[in-house]
Amino acid sequence: MEKKRIETFEDLKVWQKCIDLVKVIYLITKEGEFSRDFGLRDQLRRASVSIPTNIAEGFERYSRKEYLNFLNIAKGSAGEVRSLLRVALEVSYLEQQTYVQLSSQAMELSRMLSNQIQAINQSPK
Template identity: 50%
Template sequence: MRRFEDLVAWQKARALTRAIYQHTSRGQFERDLGLCGQIQRAAVSVMSNLAEGFERGSSRDFHRFLVIAKASCAELRSQLYVALDNGYLTQSEFEALSKMSLEVSKVIGGLRAAVSRQR
């Protein structure tokens, strides 16, 4: 791979971020500036850490940024529960976004294991 855009993990994180922005830009969710901003930042953090780690050029740095990206996925999933509990998401919306986040997390985990073996 030559570019971070080629990473499946980054591509999936981008789709997740797009979905998060779509859901946070409507209704009551949009008016909860604290949660809205926080969940958006968590989603963007996943993408950004994948890109930054990849561009660092060392497997050690990449591994460290993968750990951070995976943790941001967990933060995002936790915030999805807050959104569900406050009625900002329906159960089906919550499940779809949570599923996307878990998929991103799994792909990052696999990538992290591969990078770890290279170190």
């Protein structure tokens, strides 16, 4: 099977998966008590949106160094999302099953970003 050439950030699998996570987080945070906890809701939304946005911004830069910097920021935001999801679980805004699913998605994004960062660092300049 031939790999599709990456021409835009929208072609990146990691970016596509980030958008999926953002969508679920927006849907979950507009329901029940979560929707009324403006601080946690907004922080979780901002952190989740930060992941694909930083991938996109870095991709559009002309330098590898800048792209790597934005990928690192995106990876940090994935960690922030996992931390905020845990808070939401602890205050009973999320069911255990939902928490596990979303946290696993964020962890997968983190791994994908790590792999991309390593691949860029190891490729010839």
